[in-house]
Amino acid sequence: MILPQSFYNRSTLKVAQELLGCFLVRQIGNKITKTKIVETEAYIGHKDKASHASRGRTTRNEIMFGEAGTIYVYFTYGMHYMLNIVTEKKEYPAAVLIRAVEEASGPAKLTKFLKIDKTFNTLPIYTKKNHLWIESREEVIRPSQIVRAKRVGINYAEEYKDKLWRFYIKDNKSVSKK
DNA sequence: TGAATGATCACG
DNA sequence: GTGATCATTCAT
Numbered sequence: 001m002i003l004p005q006s007f008y009n010r011s012t013l014k015v016a017q018e019l020l021g022c023f024l025v026r027q028i029g030n031k032i033t034k035t036k037i038v039e040t041e042a043y044i045g046h047k048d049k050a051s052h053a054s055r056g057r058t059t060r061n062e063i064m065f066g067e068a069g070t071i072y073v074y075f076t077y078g079m080h081y082m083l084n085i086v087t088e089k090k091e092y093p094a095a096v097l098i099r100a101v102e103e104a105s106g107p108a109k110l111t112k113f114l115k116i117d118k119t120f121n122t123l124p125i126y127t128k129k130n131h132l133w134i135e136s137r138e139e140v141i142r143p144s145q146i147v148r149a150k151r152v153g154i155n156y157a158e159e160y161k162d163k164l165w166r167f168y169i170k171d172n173k174s175v176s177k178k
Numbered sequence: 179t180g181a182a183t184g185a186t187c188a189c190g
Numbered sequence: 191g192t193g194a195t196c197a198t199t200c201a202t
Binding site for chain 3: 050076077084097099107108138151152166177
Binding site: 055074075076 | 182183184185186187188
């Protein structure tokens with residue numbers, strides 16, 4: 001089942017955890033690639049210094065202030081695309097970064113693997129029409145299988161760098177390296 | 179540990 | 191306009 005928009009219009013931490021074990025699905029032509037999400041990170045509110053929204057609304061980050069279930073893709077380090085899904089109610093800036101799927105252990109690696117670029121920015125994730133969507137779990141994920149950890153690559157974020165806003169499936173080999 | 183590599187943001 | 195920075199990855 002495809003996850004509906006209402007799934008994303010909730011607490012970002014809840015969405016980040018519940019996305020683990022769900023499937024990120026990409027259709028290219030008539031070929032469908034279905035990959036299990038194994039690692040996510042939450043970026044929550046304008047006070048989160050690690051979030052792009054921490055310095056107010058800009059052209060790049062205004063998508064984070066928009067409707068839940070919207071795709072936020074941005075380009076960084078001159079070579080990498082990152083895939084995020086906007087969460088929570090309109091005007092509250094928050095999103096979940098998809099950090100790893102089973103075949104790709106890192107946020108830039110999975111966008112390369114699934115050929116996701118900035119043309120997906122601002123599109124909805126809760127429909128198949130854009131050839132990128134997320135389907136619900138096919139197995140039970142127990143709370144004991146979910147590890148909660150510090151986010152990666154945000155040492156500049158002062159008191160927010162130690163927030164345990166990263167989640168991954170325990171012992172999964174595709175979780176990104178530290 | 180540092181290079182690659184370019185969009186974005188703050189500043190003036 | 192300009193310069194610093196960056197939600198990373200890979201090779202040294």
